[in-house]
Amino acid sequence: MALQECHPTAVLLTSVLAAVLGSLQVGYHTGNVNAPAKIMEQFFNETMRDRHNQTISDHSLTLLWSLSVSIKDFGALLGSLGVKHLADSLGRRNSILVVNCLSVVGACLMVISKAIRAFETLILGRLLFGLFCGLVMSLNPLYIQEVSPTSLRGAFATLNQVAFASGILLGMVSGLETVLGTVDRWDMMLSLSLIPALAQYLILPFCPESPRYLLINKGQESKADAALLKLRGNRDVVLAELEEMKGEAAHTQPRVSICQFLKKRSYRLPIVIVLFVNLASQLSGFNAVINYSTTIFQASFDQAKYLTLGVGAVNVTFTLVAFFLMEKAGRRRLLLIGFICIALCSLLMTVVDSVLHLVPQMGTLQVLLVFCLISAYELGPGPISWFLAGELFDQPGRPIGMAFSSMLNWGGKFVLALLFPPVLKLIGGYTYLLFMVLAVIGFVFTWFQLPETKGRTFDEIAEEFRGKDFLPLHNKNCFNTFT
Template sequence: MTAVLLTSIMAAVLGSLQIGFHTGNVNAPAKIMEQFFNSTWRSRHDQWMPEHSLTFLWSLSVSIKDFGALLGSLGVKFLADSYGRRNSILIANALSVVGAALMSASRASGSFEVLIVGRLVFGLFCGLVMSLNPLYIQEVSPTELRGAFATLNQVSFASGIFVGMVAGLETALGTEHHWAMMLSLSLVPALLQFLVLPLCPESPRYLLINRGKEAEAEAALLRLRGSAERVFLELGEMKEEAAHSPSGTTLHQFLRKRSYRKPIFIVLIVNLGSQLSGFNAIINYSTKMFQSRFDEAKFLTLGVGAVNVTFTLVAFFLMERAGRRKLLLTGFLSIAACNLLMTIVDSLLPLVPSLRSLQVLVVLGLVSAYELGPGPISWFIAAELFDQPGRPVAMAFTSMLNWGGKFILALLFPPLLKLCGAFVYLLFMAAALFAFVFTWFRLPETRGRTFDHIAEEFRGHEGLALHSKAGFHTFT
């Protein structure tokens, strides 16, 4: 572990900090921002916006970031393979600056459309960076710390959510006069990333395997490791992987290649199970969920953010000890149990108002379970299951699944809650249970294994089962 390695990782995760900030900052001041929508509409049409239109427009404003991220995911492979992992993060960071500038200018321009467009542009940045970050981090990290360092991306994301929640409080910047200024705060980490990341090395794997620049790869690896002996060993491993890897993989080849089929299915189920587990509905709408029953709903939402950060840190320390598989199994099963309890508690609340405190505990339990495993692992597991040529496409696929799930949930949760009431949580429970069963039978453990070792299990060994009947440690 060297200063250059830590600086590279911390500079990269400044992007996910920005994403978390704009995920958490619209929760508490939602009413104030809805009033801005309404007053803007009245100034144009001399009448208030119909309530159903306002509900839809606000849901669109919240979810448009995730839709933009879905579109941004399509550019991951092109950027990562054309400009490198580090430079691609810097290119994407420009979208963050433009998006934040538009969002903060919406109040001064008197246009809620500018806010929506700003969140859309920022969403393009989200779709790129939440795939490029794990890709860069995993390729510069040593094997024994790969998962833990990749989890730092989720730690930064959760920290950004918490900071956004704090900034959005009425006692901070979530007021009628300052909410636009609050939206511009993400410019600070964006500019800091522009200053620091260019000083960090490019991914040695990209330089050697994708570009064939052995001398540059060796120099980058020496800066990251600080040990000539370690560099010699890792270069040998990379050369062995390069010998097994084609120069590149197109989307068509990615979908047709036999050795990719099982990893694709694993990534599909783990990511959809994670996103459709209900976590994002709670993050986006927890204030509205609590405000009908608590006077200080915004501060309870702040507690949700604090627990979110705490358990991403717990996952960071457990990732290389417990492994990916055990954390996923524990997380999915706990999420399913919490969603069942949410259904029961929400159904009984009109009859037993004293259960409202239990509702808060269940929400905190669900957030904890998500961040213990499904939250961080779903973002980086694809980078471990695929070889170098397929990794950028796999990360783009991961981003599309994650942001697509977030978009659908953010858009549909309010109407589903009105339609189904408390039983909407049973849908989340079913998604988590399905992901648990699939993980139990199909997901291998990748902890402590080199990329080439993992890829070897899929190359020419498609007939073998992908789980160990003896335990959670390896393939059979």
């Protein structure tokens, strides 16, 4: 049944914006360690000298700093394992509120590390914050997609990436020496994520729980009706959407275990799609550029930290472009454009890096290519990789699908953050050829396997795959797979 067009209400917008405050925190602690890296490495060295009267070797310091940066992503990988349990037992909104405490505790540990002269506390704080990242970057799109109308689902889910990119830019700005990235103030810089964390505690409790969770998971139709009415503000729209949710509930079982998730025929293709799209997105170079852009630019420019701000600005700009294009161009087209542009940029970056020592003026082209790679990533692979699983799986499988997606995303980030510096030292610019290959794989797989989900209800999308379980497809012809 086609659902009526729905205009966003104040309650819906507040709910979405309150949820993405968590993504803002994640982005902030992704971008704020880039510019002041040398200052924080100096803190590590001074701490070791105070304790043992000796400094850390350059090689060991590089590995220790790589661990400090990547431990957040490793924590996020672990945190992803808890998404299903929290989302199904506490609900989508309440889970976001509960995991927010990990952000608060992690930030506090990072802040006090300087006062107690213990870099281990900073690493532990980033690990705890990483647990928060793995949970909230799945719970946020899960909640946003389930409270949003079908016509705005992809665009609103993209706001999660907009907030993430905005947080990265804010982190980059705060990390500058002219702001808070100094020997005296870097601990204050790490504390600023507490502001959106506390704001979320003040706003989100007044937002409705996911109506789909209330009806399909909990069987509470009256509460689902009340939540939908707050979110939509139109009784006719509410009745139509309730009927759609009841239709989905009739086709699904209340809960799915991990074993059932892996064995269910209708989940097999979505699992493979999520696997390839997410790994291609996260291993295609974006995360290396975001974490180490200052290092990349230092070979050609003295003020590399300010060029890094350009990376952050381009990052935010093109997430906003994706927000406006998501419901017009569709997921599939934006992914294809993004992957092929990333592959081309990576190839050209290899060429530029190989001749940079002969033609230093090529440094400007290198910066331009980095900006283009960032743009291509945020146009499609970046935002879509975070919420695609939420569209491909039905209600019982959605939390596990989002957890699986989050594990792939954070696992890819962890691998790149940990290995990019030593691999770059080992093979230089040829590292970008590896990124090119992965982007090409993502393009090819998207072209042949990914159906378009734009404008389709959750039940219509699930029906495309339900035939794999030999169940009747009531509206088989209405699903336009490859437009």
